[in-house]
Amino acid sequence: MSSKTVFRVALRGEELLNNPRFNKGTAFTVTERKAFGLTGRLPSKVNTLDEQCERAYQQLQNRDSDIRKNSFLQSLKNQNMVLYYTLLTRHLRELIPVIYTPTEAEAIANYSHLFRRSEGLYLTFPDQDSMEQDFLEQTKGKDIDLIVCSDSEAILGIGDQGVGGIGISSAKSVIYSLIGGINPAQTLSVVLDVGTNNEDLLQDHLYVGWRNKRIRGEEYDKFVDKFVQLVRKYIPQCLLHFEDFGVTNAQALLRRYRGTHAVFNDDIQGTGAVTLSCVMAAVGVTKSKLSEQRYIIYGAGSAGLGIARQLRDAIVSTDSMPKNEASALFYLIDKHGLIKQSLGKANIRDDLEEFVRPDEEWAEVKENGAGEIGLLETIRKIKPTILIGCSTHAGAFNEEIIKAMADGCDRPIILPLSNPSKLVEVDPKDANDWTQGKALLATGSPFPPAKMPNGKDYIIAECNNALIYPGLGFGAIITKSREMTDTMIIAGARRLASLSPALKDPDDALLPDFADAPEVNFEVAVAVAEQAVEEGSANVTWKKEEAREKVRQHIWRPIYGEYVYDKDGMA
Ligand SMILES: NC(=O)C1=CN([C@@H]2O[C@H](COP(=O)(O)OP(=O)(O)OC[C@H]3O[C@@H](n4cnc5c(N)ncnc54)[C@H](O)[C@@H]3O)[C@@H](O)[C@H]2O)C=CC1
Ligand SMILES: CC(=O)C(=O)O
Numbered sequence: 001m002s003s004k005t006v007f008r009v010a011l012r013g014e015e016l017l018n019n020p021r022f023n024k025g026t027a028f029t030v031t032e033r034k035a036f037g038l039t040g041r042l043p044s045k046v047n048t049l050d051e052q053c054e055r056a057y058q059q060l061q062n063r064d065s066d067i068r069k070n071s072f073l074q075s076l077k078n079q080n081m082v083l084y085y086t087l088l089t090r091h092l093r094e095l096i097p098v099i100y101t102p103t104e105a106e107a108i109a110n111y112s113h114l115f116r117r118s119e120g121l122y123l124t125f126p127d128q129d130s131m132e133q134d135f136l137e138q139t140k141g142k143d144i145d146l147i148v149c150s151d152s153e154a155i156l157g158i159g160d161q162g163v164g165g166i167g168i169s170s171a172k173s174v175i176y177s178l179i180g181g182i183n184p185a186q187t188l189s190v191v192l193d194v195g196t197n198n199e200d201l202l203q204d205h206l207y208v209g210w211r212n213k214r215i216r217g218e219e220y221d222k223f224v225d226k227f228v229q230l231v232r233k234y235i236p237q238c239l240l241h242f243e244d245f246g247v248t249n250a251q252a253l254l255r256r257y258r259g260t261h262a263v264f265n266d267d268i269q270g271t272g273a274v275t276l277s278c279v280m281a282a283v284g285v286t287k288s289k290l291s292e293q294r295y296i297i298y299g300a301g302s303a304g305l306g307i308a309r310q311l312r313d314a315i316v317s318t319d320s321m322p323k324n325e326a327s328a329l330f331y332l333i334d335k336h337g338l339i340k341q342s343l344g345k346a347n348i349r350d351d352l353e354e355f356v357r358p359d360e361e362w363a364e365v366k367e368n369g370a371g372e373i374g375l376l377e378t379i380r381k382i383k384p385t386i387l388i389g390c391s392t393h394a395g396a397f398n399e400e401i402i403k404a405m406a407d408g409c410d411r412p413i414i415l416p417l418s419n420p421s422k423l424v425e426v427d428p429k430d431a432n433d434w435t436q437g438k439a440l441l442a443t444g445s446p447f448p449p450a451k452m453p454n455g456k457d458y459i460i461a462e463c464n465n466a467l468i469y470p471g472l473g474f475g476a477i478i479t480k481s482r483e484m485t486d487t488m489i490i491a492g493a494r495r496l497a498s499l500s501p502a503l504k505d506p507d508d509a510l511l512p513d514f515a516d517a518p519e520v521n522f523e524v525a526v527a528v529a530e531q532a533v534e535e536g537s538a539n540v541t542w543k544k545e546e547a548r549e550k551v552r553q554h555i556w557r558p559i560y561g562e563y564v565y566d567k568d569g570m571a
């Protein structure tokens with residue numbers, strides 16, 4: 001869209017001012033004000049977008065806490081979409097933490113108390129008879145490219161948040177538009193309200209969701225299936241993004257639908273991809289190969305297993321190592337300690353099977369009172385080169401753990417990825433200090449730089465799936481791929497790794513800065529599109545060489561168009 005783009009718009013007066021997609025507020029021109037019945041509804045001054053942005057930024061600064069800034073931005077989004085995205089684009093680095101992790105976690109946890117206005121599509125279990133109608137109300141006549149949905153069971157690291165999970169669907173959609181360039185008018189955020197097991201919410205008389213225990217089993221599967229089949233029937237070309245489901249459902253839904261629709265689980269695949277990029281950059285610094293590492297993954301849920309599989313698959317394809325040998329490089333630790341045979345079926349999910357350690361390997365190692373092998377014992381025995389945290393266990397990587405990592409190798413790669421910031425397994429500043437600057441670090445939420453022993457700043461890369469999923473999604477959407485294949489994801493991860501600042505300067509950040517996320521995701525989208533065309537996943541007639549131009553042409557940017565009144569125009 002350029003500033004000269006002309007839109008034929010059917011809305012007038014209040015209706016136009018109340019529609020965030022078309023509202024320009026004081027930026028409506030004199031001609032538009034006359035044509036749309038706005039002259040008496042606005043103060044006389046016509047502002048530029050720059051002036052509106054300056055004013056909005058000042059108003060934002062007057063909010064004295066991040067959660068109040070989050071609420072302000074939420075209101076702005078509901079008033080004027082172009083202004084909202086322009087403001088975010090101009091202050092990207094500063095405002096991403098306000099609209100995403102960590103602040104969005106607080107907004108979601110307080111959803112019912114902060115509630116002012118609905119957003120997106122609420123599909124509630126007892127209302128399932130009207131699901132088709134409810135779905136069509138919000139999708140009919142719209143050219144939806146992307147649906148982000150959550151059932152809110154595992155929101156960031158803060159667990160079950162019931163209907164408040166609409167906040168993560170919305171935040172992830174915003175990131176798609178802001179960083180990935182997907183037109184926000186072509187996205188839909190959905191919450192599947194199947195109840196909640198969060199007692200605080202169930203006891204809260206202001207809770208706005210369905211006050212019922214979480215539905216499980218067949219009833220749950222049927223409800224979700226009804227939704228997925230509506231997506232397949234009415235919007236077969238759209239990408240369906242699953243966010244923050246509980247681990248069992250997350251894995252099962254991905255397995256069930258990935259062969260028949262372009263579905264994507266961000267916590268499994270997005271996190272796997274960004275972590276692969278980060279680890280590729282880190283082993284570039286240590287001048288070693290992926291297959292030469294020993295990996296501990298602390299927290300074997302959606303993210304942990306997604307990361308293990310993604311790294312393992314990359315080892316197989318990059319270093320030509322057989323799959324079973326590559327799997328054997330991984331040591332997964334969960335609530336019951338190291339995942340080894342003797343934990344038994346009751347404590348090991350089926351999907352972890354390929355990473356279960358044999359008991360004999362640990363015969364000499366001292367177990368704790370509960371018969372478990374802990375993180376410290378595992379580190380001491382295997383001397384890992386890489387430690388990844390996705391456990392929600394704040395502070396789990398204490399000084400003893402970090403020092404044990406540094407005892408076992410020269411440059412330990414330590415990635416405490418749990419969100420929000422307060423749940424991080426170790427503050428990166430501490431990990432840096434305890435290893436005298438030797439650790440190569442990245443976190444899931446933003447952290448300030450640490451000081452190297454030579455006094456220089458060490459930038460803590462943000463290893464968050466938001467650095468890659470917008471590009472992965474855009475690449476799949478633009479190629480109309482009916483499946484998001486593993487090879488498309490790996491192509492995106494490789495491209496991201498190739499942009500690592502640490503490749504040029506080993507003391508620099510492992511991943512690009514979030515301020516550069518739009519350019520980075522453009523590259524990721526191009527790589528994914530090229531791969532989709534090359535491997536035949538794409539449903540387009542253009543060639544791989546055209547991918548860059550196609551992505552460029554389709555990127556949405558927040559710019560006001562010129563409006564002409566037309567009673568049959570857009571509404
Ligand atoms: N940086 C990023 O891009 C991402 C970060 N995450 C973060 O990772 C964390 C986990 O997310 P999910 O995998 O979606 O949740 P999940 O609930 O699927 O997995 C968490 C796992 O950690 C285990 N765990 C809990 N306490 C533990 C302890 N004391 N010791 C060892 N294991 C323990 C749980 O049993 C579970 O298996 C969250 O904080 C989330 O915000 C998740 C996705 C992306
Ligand atoms: C980043 C993300 O997806 C999470 O923390 O769940």
Ligand SMILES: [Mg+2]
Nearest residue numbers: 156243244267
């Ligand atoms: Mg998530």
